[in-house]
Amino acid sequence: xxxxxxARFIVLDGIDGCGKSTQARRLAESLTQARGVxxxxxxxxxxxxxxxxxxxxxxxxxxxxxxxxxLLLFAAARRQTLRxxxxxxxxxxxxxxxxxxxxxxxxxxxIAGGLPEDDVLAVLLRWADDPRPDALILLDIDPAxxxxxxxxxxxxxxxxxLEFQRRVAEGYRRFAQLQPSTVVIDGSASADQVARAxxxxxxxxx
Numbered sequence: 434x435x436x437x438x439x440a441r442f443i444v445l446d447g448i449d450g451c452g453k454s455t456q457a458r459r460l461a462e463s464l465t466q467a468r469g470v471x472x473x474x475x476x477x478x479x480x481x482x483x484x485x486x487x488x489x490x491x492x493x494x495x496x497x498x499x500x501x502x503x504l505l506l507f508a509a510a511r512r513q514t515l516r517x518x519x520x521x522x523x524x525x526x527x528x529x530x531x532x533x534x535x536x537x538x539x540x541x542x543x544i545a546g547g548l549p550e551d552d553v554l555a556v557l558l559r560w561a562d563d564p565r566p567d568a569l570i571l572l573d574i575d576p577a578x579x580x581x582x583x584x585x586x587x588x589x590x591x592x593x594x595l596e597f598q599r600r601v602a603e604g605y606r607r608f609a610q611l612q613p614s615t616v617v618i619d620g621s622a623s624a625d626q627v628a629r630a631x632x633x634x635x636x637x638x639x
Contacts, residue, residue: 440470440523442564443635444534447572448601449591450579451620452627453532456572459628460635461530467637473522477533478510481517492588500546504553507538511561520564534566536615540604541590545597550607570634571609572620572627576602579620 443460445453454476461474478488487510490496491503498506511534522529535557543553576598583591609615616634618627632638 440526440528441567441635442519442523442529442531443568443570444531444536444566445570445572445631446533446536447574447605447620448540448576448579448598450582451572451574452582452624453572455624456627456631457530457532459624460631461528463628463632463637464528464530464635468528470527472528472530473518475514475518475529475531477514477531477537478507479514481510481513483513483517484510492590494589494592496589498589500542500548503546504538504542504548504556507542508556508561511538511557515561515564523564531566534569535562536569536571536605536608536612539608540601544604544607545600568616568635569612569614570616570618570631571605573602573605573617574620 443464445457445460447453457474457476461472464472478484478491487506491498491506514531519529519531535554538557539550539553542548543550576595580595580598609617618630618634620627622630
């Protein structure tokens with residue numbers, strides 16, 4: 434099925450090792466081909482100069498940051514990305530595919546980190562929610578399987594261990610309950626199978 438319609442802001446999310454970077458790249462390529470307009474592929478935190486500096490701080494094992502500090506830093510990086518990159522791209526008619534958004538912050542800092550759910554959502558919705566994503570796709574995978582996929586040195590958050598990642602996975606499922614429009618896809622399938630499911634979810638078929 435050919436894709437039609439205006440530019441959309443699409444988020445792919447899930448625990449570390451779920452495959453979101455691969456699938457975000459593939460989706461951006463598919464959207465570019467379907468619409469003939471280059472899609473913008475972003476990662477969070479990052480993508481802007483400010484965001485990349487914040488990313489370094491958040492992921493470095495040099496510092497200990499409590500969940501409240503993490504929440505505020507993620508919100509700051511997200512606001513910068515929305516204002517500097519997402520809003521202009523959509524105005525130019527370009528689709529935007531972003532790795533991570535509110536579901537991540539909710540899962541990591543609220544459910545796994547212990548911050549009150551309502552407080553986390555209030556910060557995000559007040560300061561980092563414009564423009565709002567048109568679609569959220571969650572790649573669901575067992576945390577142990579996701580951990581086996583990861584390679585290279587662990588960052589500060591990955592180093593919190595498997596039990597932490599299990600709480601994060603619970604957080605994503607909780608977010609999906611709160612936002613029923615979330616599309617949940619089995620991230621344990623092959624990369625090609627997941628890519629097809631993602632394309633179907635955004636209406637560009639196989």
